[in-house]
Amino acid sequence: xxxxxTISTQPNTNASSKKMLIAMVGIGVICALLIVLSYExxxxxxxxxxxxxLEKAVFKVVPGISKTRIFELTAEGTFVPSDGKDRxxxxxxxxxxxxxxxxxxxIEASGQGYADILRILYGYDPETQTVVGFYVLESxxxxxxxDKIEKDEDFLANFNALxxxxxxxxxxxxxxxxxxxxxxxxxxxxxxxxxxxTISSRAIGNIIGESSAKMVPLIYKQQEVFNSAINPTSK
Amino acid sequence: xxxxxTTDLKAGPSSTDEFIKxxxxxxxxxxxxxxxxxxxxxxxxxxxxxAMGLATAFVLIMSNILVSSLRNFIPKQVxxxxxxLIIATFVTMVDYAIQAISVDLHKNLGAFISLIVVNCLILSxxxxxxxxxxxxxxxxxALGMGLGFVFALFCLGAVREILGNGSIFGFMIFPExxxxxxxxxxxxxxxxxxxxxxxxxxxYKLKKAKA
Amino acid sequence: MKSESLWYxxxxxxxxxxxxxxxxxxxxxxxxxxxxxxxxxxxxxAVTFVMIISSVCAFGIHAxxxxxxxxxxxLISYIVVIAATVQxxxxxxxxxxPALFRSLGIFLPLITTNCAILAVALFQTAKGYSFFGSLxxxxxxxxxxxxxxxxxAGIREQLDFADVPKVVKGTVITLLVAxxxxxxxxxxxxxxx
Numbered sequence: 220x221x222x223x224x225t226i227s228t229q230p231n232t233n234a235s236s237k238k239m240l241i242a243m244v245g246i247g248v249i250c251a252l253l254i255v256l257s258y259e260x261x262x263x264x265x266x267x268x269x270x271x272x273l274e275k276a277v278f279k280v281v282p283g284i285s286k287t288r289i290f291e292l293t294a295e296g297t298f299v300p301s302d303g304k305d306r307x308x309x310x311x312x313x314x315x316x317x318x319x320x321x322x323x324x325x326i327e328a329s330g331q332g333y334a335d336i337l338r339i340l341y342g343y344d345p346e347t348q349t350v351v352g353f354y355v356l357e358s359x360x361x362x363x364x365x366d367k368i369e370k371d372e373d374f375l376a377n378f379n380a381l382x383x384x385x386x387x388x389x390x391x392x393x394x395x396x397x398x399x400x401x402x403x404x405x406x407x408x409x410x411x412x413x414x415x416x417t418i419s420s421r422a423i424g425n426i427i428g429e430s431s432a433k434m435v436p437l438i439y440k441q442q443e444v445f446n447s448a449i450n451p452t453s454k
Numbered sequence: 455x456x457x458x459x460t461t462d463l464k465a466g467p468s469s470t471d472e473f474i475k476x477x478x479x480x481x482x483x484x485x486x487x488x489x490x491x492x493x494x495x496x497x498x499x500x501x502x503x504x505a506m507g508l509a510t511a512f513v514l515i516m517s518n519i520l521v522s523s524l525r526n527f528i529p530k531q532v533x534x535x536x537x538x539l540i541i542a543t544f545v546t547m548v549d550y551a552i553q554a555i556s557v558d559l560h561k562n563l564g565a566f567i568s569l570i571v572v573n574c575l576i577l578s579x580x581x582x583x584x585x586x587x588x589x590x591x592x593x594x595x596a597l598g599m600g601l602g603f604v605f606a607l608f609c610l611g612a613v614r615e616i617l618g619n620g621s622i623f624g625f626m627i628f629p630e631x632x633x634x635x636x637x638x639x640x641x642x643x644x645x646x647x648x649x650x651x652x653x654x655x656x657x658y659k660l661k662k663a664k665a
Numbered sequence: 666m667k668s669e670s671l672w673y674x675x676x677x678x679x680x681x682x683x684x685x686x687x688x689x690x691x692x693x694x695x696x697x698x699x700x701x702x703x704x705x706x707x708x709x710x711a712v713t714f715v716m717i718i719s720s721v722c723a724f725g726i727h728a729x730x731x732x733x734x735x736x737x738x739x740l741i742s743y744i745v746v747i748a749a750t751v752q753x754x755x756x757x758x759x760x761x762x763p764a765l766f767r768s769l770g771i772f773l774p775l776i777t778t779n780c781a782i783l784a785v786a787l788f789q790t791a792k793g794y795s796f797f798g799s800l801x802x803x804x805x806x807x808x809x810x811x812x813x814x815x816x817x818a819g820i821r822e823q824l825d826f827a828d829v830p831k832v833v834k835g836t837v838i839t840l841l842v843a844x845x846x847x848x849x850x851x852x853x854x855x856x857x858x
Contacts, residue, residue, distance in 0.1 A: 362619075646840075
């Protein structure tokens, strides 16, 4: 092999580059085979696990459901069933109870937190026109301070019945969700903050406020879409 | 502190040595200071550290075996490219395997699984050892180095989790009143803990040199 | 999903989540070449440059892989293409501008296996940034890396005159300084919110 290394005559160079080519192609084939094998072997299980994890989160924010379907928001503001793979789309997860009745919807939202982007899921119940649950999907908030948004019971209680009622003409939310300082909550559409996690808790309030202002009117008007998605025959 | 696992090895003394050196004398983290990025990044809890260590060890062992068995087949000019290709393959496999085991674990380790590809430890073992030695020796070398890496990661992860969260493997070991040292699970804690371990190692080495 | 402003992506990558001090990426060159101010600056410039190039490449590859529906080839194609591009860039610079090559050239092969480079490609895909978002992210990451390297080099040049105990000389004291730097960078959190 060392003979080939030095710059040599034409035939010799040819032979060595042929050998290189064969080696690279050979390794490439082995590698491709291994990758595809492991991908195919684990694909099914990974999808099941991911769906399970998502279901768990959706069940947490919309109480009393046992089934969920994914929808994505189109550019025209309508909802269509989706496989949930396109991450650039806004996704919502409709929840149904055992008798296939549409109970509520989990909405994915994200925004700027203290340390990085926060990704959350919150539940909306069109019947009572309230936010009924909240769950953090992804956060890098400071442990012990900012991550109170996931654990602080008083803060989480904000999202048991947060009013997002619509105006008469259903075009927008009557009183947008706004964050306030800890202990200053007087109206049912205000989110009480956490002292010591001011920015993180305010961020959650803002994310929900911004997202609900856009999504809630759309969802409210299209309840039929979610309803008919699971039992197409019922009217 | 010397591991006792070596006794059940059937190989001769020189092979045993290939194995032990990675664990202690040439420990990849504490002595060679290689592959620092994952060491610091995912060692904020014992379980993350252990999973990351095992994933790295697996890639190290498999790539060492494959590189060593192909060592007479790979031309010298393209060897680094071939090694990277082989390593990337095994990393992709590990990535899917971890996803199949636990989505949560995969989320915690995040991109750092993929980043095993550029862990200098693996490439340096392929280049410095596996490309020149038999399959058996390379496998032993990788096993030693891999376990040394796991050991080092675990040392860091355990310290950081115990002090930073008051728990080990998720079990609380301190009473409620324990005030967590939050700094230990923050990035800065990673630097400090590693500095502490290296300090202990240096101290030990200096003492030994004096004696 | 709401898209973030380019300015914010930049600030986030360079200061709040500094690649070296918060994500622990590129620790090897951080510990290795932060001894002197001059080399640190050049290394930082070279890394920023390569990051931007590989970010563009990765964006293209990702689009291609999505199109042919082969996500399992992501890692292997990223690393191969990035390594090849760096080689290519090195040759081009050598031809076009020998002066630039002399000052940056020796660092280029070193950074092919710098994990910060691959991380830029992986993170921008994971976060689903647009093309310009990716560019801002890569540029911010590079600037953040350079900043950390220069700060470290400045401190280490001063440390040469200090009386450091033998047992903590070298890596240990560098890591301690890095830890303190990492703490100070935490003060940037909350910017932009």
